[in-house]
Amino acid sequence: MRLLALALRRFLWMPPTLLGLTLIVFSVSHVIPSDPARVLAGENAPQEQVEALRRKYGLDKPLPQQFVRYVTDVVSGNMGVSLYTQRPVATDLVERLPATFELALFAITLAVLIGLPLGVVSALYRNTWLDHGVRLVTIAGLAMAAFWLAILLQLLFSMQWNLTPVQGRIDGWGPDPITGFYTVDALIRGDIETFLTSLRYLFLPMITLAIPAMATIVRFTRAGVLNVMNSNFVFYQAAMGLPRRVVIWKYILRAALIGTLTQIGLVFGNLLAGAVVVETVFSWPGLGTYAYNSILQSDYNAIMGFTLFTGSVFIGMNLLVDIAQAVLDPRGR
Amino acid sequence: MRALRRLMRDRALVTGTVIVSALVLAAIFATPLANFPSHVTGFDPAFRLKPPGEVFWLGTDRMGADLYSRLLFGARLTILISVTATLVAVLIGVPMGLIAGYFDRWYSDLLMRISDVFLAVPQIVLAIAIAQTLGPAIQNVILALSATYWPFWARIVYAETRSLRNEVFIEAAIAMGASPLRVMVLHVLPSIASSIIVRTTIGMGATILAAASLGFLGLGAPPPTPEWGRMIAESREFLPQAWWYATAPGIAILLVVMGFNLLGDGLRDAIDPRIRRGS
Numbered sequence: 308m309r310l311l312a313l314a315l316r317r318f319l320w321m322p323p324t325l326l327g328l329t330l331i332v333f334s335v336s337h338v339i340p341s342d343p344a345r346v347l348a349g350e351n352a353p354q355e356q357v358e359a360l361r362r363k364y365g366l367d368k369p370l371p372q373q374f375v376r377y378v379t380d381v382v383s384g385n386m387g388v389s390l391y392t393q394r395p396v397a398t399d400l401v402e403r404l405p406a407t408f409e410l411a412l413f414a415i416t417l418a419v420l421i422g423l424p425l426g427v428v429s430a431l432y433r434n435t436w437l438d439h440g441v442r443l444v445t446i447a448g449l450a451m452a453a454f455w456l457a458i459l460l461q462l463l464f465s466m467q468w469n470l471t472p473v474q475g476r477i478d479g480w481g482p483d484p485i486t487g488f489y490t491v492d493a494l495i496r497g498d499i500e501t502f503l504t505s506l507r508y509l510f511l512p513m514i515t516l517a518i519p520a521m522a523t524i525v526r527f528t529r530a531g532v533l534n535v536m537n538s539n540f541v542f543y544q545a546a547m548g549l550p551r552r553v554v555i556w557k558y559i560l561r562a563a564l565i566g567t568l569t570q571i572g573l574v575f576g577n578l579l580a581g582a583v584v585v586e587t588v589f590s591w592p593g594l595g596t597y598a599y600n601s602i603l604q605s606d607y608n609a610i611m612g613f614t615l616f617t618g619s620v621f622i623g624m625n626l627l628v629d630i631a632q633a634v635l636d637p638r639g640r
Numbered sequence: 641m642r643a644l645r646r647l648m649r650d651r652a653l654v655t656g657t658v659i660v661s662a663l664v665l666a667a668i669f670a671t672p673l674a675n676f677p678s679h680v681t682g683f684d685p686a687f688r689l690k691p692p693g694e695v696f697w698l699g700t701d702r703m704g705a706d707l708y709s710r711l712l713f714g715a716r717l718t719i720l721i722s723v724t725a726t727l728v729a730v731l732i733g734v735p736m737g738l739i740a741g742y743f744d745r746w747y748s749d750l751l752m753r754i755s756d757v758f759l760a761v762p763q764i765v766l767a768i769a770i771a772q773t774l775g776p777a778i779q780n781v782i783l784a785l786s787a788t789y790w791p792f793w794a795r796i797v798y799a800e801t802r803s804l805r806n807e808v809f810i811e812a813a814i815a816m817g818a819s820p821l822r823v824m825v826l827h828v829l830p831s832i833a834s835s836i837i838v839r840t841t842i843g844m845g846a847t848i849l850a851a852a853s854l855g856f857l858g859l860g861a862p863p864p865t866p867e868w869g870r871m872i873a874e875s876r877e878f879l880p881q882a883w884w885y886a887t888a889p890g891i892a893i894l895l896v897v898m899g900f901n902l903l904g905d906g907l908r909d910a911i912d913p914r915i916r917r918g919s
Contacts, residue, residue, distance in 0.1 A: 320753075324756055324757050324760050325760070327753070327757035327760075328761060331757065331758070331766070332769065336769070446901060446902065447894065450849075450893075450895075450898035450901055451893075451897075452849055452853065452856070452893045454853065454856045454872060454873075455872055455886065455893065455894075458879070458890075459887075459890070462879055462883060466880035467880060576762070579762065580762025580763070580765055583765060584856070587857065598765070598768075602768055602769060602772045605772070610769055614761055614766070614769065618760045621760055622760050
């Protein structure tokens with residue numbers, strides 16, 4: 308019951324939070340530039356053209372009225388038209404979503420597969436050279452600028468060793484979309500060659516995104532395991548004479564990994580943010596590149612659409628994390 | 641003395657202090673330390689894209705300017721941006737957290753919900769949007785960063801103030817007739833100062849990374865400012881030949897952010913003996 312109430316409460320807070328987010332982004336894009344219509348038309352456009360654009364996009368109305376109109380539009384699924392691609396922003400976002408999602412899923416999988424065991428081992432062999440080594444790597448991983456790491460990887464893997472493409476997602480056109488994930492679509496169609504090619508393209512951006520995510524997961528896992536190892540119930544199990552192997556596998560890991568599992572949800576949300584920079588460096592045709600281009604073009608409908616979308620995913624992830632935590636931790640019931 | 645010796649044994653704290661001090665020294669003495677102080681704005685096309693050597697320790701850039709000298713002056717910019725942005729964020733976040741945490745009125749919830757809204761979207765996304773609208777300039781980077789990072793301080797101060805509110809010493813101060821302002825500033829603030837300091841140290845690292853990302857995306861200070869992120873962006877068209885071009889500023893960012901993170905971790909352990917070493 309408590310769990311349900313918590314979930315409901317969090318869920319009810321979603322719309323007001325998103326409304327607030329819309330207000331912030333709306334202010335940034337409509338209030339700060341003195342004349343959005345002028346920005347749209349370009350600096351040297353004739354005055355009539357500016358006025359025409361102003362009327363066309365309702366920019367001649369008072370700001371509060373514009374805001375209300377935008378919000379009602381968004382609620383009915385209309386995020387406006389991208390001024391750059393001349394297509395509905397919602398369509399653009401949906402079309403680019405699979406590329407970002409595929410990349411983020413590969414990155415988080417890699418980060419978990421490496422980060423989780425490293426964190427556990429690091430905690431179990433605390434203060435040995437192994438632990439120090441792992442911690443040094445995680446500290447560096449968290450301090451590295453993603454765009455720099457991306458360039459170093461390109462320099463080594465693509466330019467020096469010629470193993471991977473420098474940028475892009477596929478040679479020519481991707482496989483006919485079913486899921487939009489090139490790797491999955493290629494497999495479904497039995498096209499092993501395309502599958503391998505798309506893996507090669509995925510490799511570098513995946514590593515770039517995975518390293519900071521992995522560092523976060525290692526840190527949380529290590530802290531979680533250490534925390535549980537020092538708790539009374541573990542002393543109790545050990546005092547009962549249970550073998551260390553059993554205590555570790557059955558009790559310590561189970562209790563400690565709840566925290567890590569929920570952390571993974573938050574890390575995934577952060578991957579979307581990291582995607583803006585990483586996708587730009589690798590010309591990965593996902594949401595991040597879209598956001599970056601629309602920012603450069605002052606395409607404010609697209610910027611607002613992307614920010615709202617990322618915000619929703621972020622808030623949704625937080626909600627899921629809270630619920631997962633409550634479900635997994637029996638004390639929360 | 642014994643306390644100092646204990647602190648010296650903490651490798652994270654010592655390493656962090658050394659790196660951060662080195663950054664500050666580099667920024668202060670950039671002019672005497674630099675081999676070619678004039679290369680921040682001036683350059684010599686005859687020496688364009690020279691690899692590291694005896695004259696140009698870290699090589700030269702596309703304009704023929706000495707990368708080592710530019711890196712030193714970049715330290716100034718890094719400190720200027722991160723210190724100012726973090727300070728503004730602290731000045732917004734801490735009072736908000738104090739007020740929301742100390743009082744239990746309708747505006748407490750409102751203030752925290754506002755900070756939730758800012759936390760609902762990744763910081764860098766919002767900062768990019770703001771920096772782009774304002775145009776590429778140092779003060780706009782600072783504004784964009786402080787406008788997006790303040791909720792972290794509001795959050796932590798709120799939580800700590802809430803848990804202190806029912807403590808006996810706070811109640812005593814109120815019973816003695818202290819005004820809310822006095823209680824907040826003289827009683828609550830000193831008790832939570834350590835958390836704020838730790839959060840600020842780690843926040844400095846995050847701000848430096850974010851500022852470098854903005855610079856890399858071309859939203860930072862305009863050229864020829866020796867901004868580390870922008871230097872890395874410039875290097876891209878000269879790869880793979882000019883490998884040294886991106887290497888030096890990248891390592892500088894890595895070291896400095898690592899320094900602040902280590903210092904923050906070390907301070908946290910030193911201040912709160914309950915949380916020992918990395919747990």
